[in-house]
Amino acid sequence: MVFNMVLIIVLIICVVTDIRKRLIYNKVIFPALILSLILHLILNGWSGLAASLLGFLIGIGILLIPYFMGGIGAGDVKLLALIGALKGPLFVLNTSIYMALLGGVIAICILIFNGGAFSRLKYYFHWLYAKKSGLTVPLAMTKDSLKSTYPYGVAIAGGAILSIVGKAWIS
Structure with a gap:
């Protein structure tokens, strides 16, 4: 119960800062991490601390490659x-x-409601038709379309909330 409360508080703070400033602050993450490790050690002993560290490493491992590829932030x-x-x-x-x-x-x-989505979709249908007809038309991607991002902390927080209230995929 205490871990859910800490998690929900941290998620609320991180979602707000990620939406407003596109940052997830270390001054929120690191104290919560230290508190988590201490609470696991006190409440669950060494096995709780080991499970906490394993969860920490798995969490890093899941997003490490997208981070190195530049698709996701360190926060x-x-x-x-x-x-x-x-x-x-x-x-x-x-x-x-x-x-x-x-x-x-x-x-x-975001793709659907962002400006120009329907014109890009129309272009892709023309590209597919040209491909079917044997024509080679380059699939044009503008540099702006490759740089569009959104605060992924919202998806992470939503995933955590759904894991708390929803059905477990892995058990």
Whole structure:
């Protein structure tokens, strides 16, 4: 129960700062991480601390490659690692599944409602028709379309909330 309360407080703070400033602050993540490790050691002993550290490592591992590729920020990686440290390995794995699904839905909504989405879709249909007809037309992607991002901390937090209230994918 105490871990859920800490998690929800941290998620609220991180979502607000991620939406407003596109940052997830270390001064929120690191104290919560230390508190998590101490509480796991006190309440669950060495096995609780080990599970917390394993969840932390799994949380880092899930988003490490997207971070190195430049697709996600370091704050997002640390937030998922904190979720793993607070709730353990299975919880962070379930959170990552919900996070990916929710992140995809958010990305699709941004593509649909962002200006120019329908003209790009029309262009892709013309490209497919040209491809079918044997013509080679380059699939043009503007640099702006490759740089559009959104605060992924929202998807991470939504995934964690869905893991708390929803059905576990991995048990």
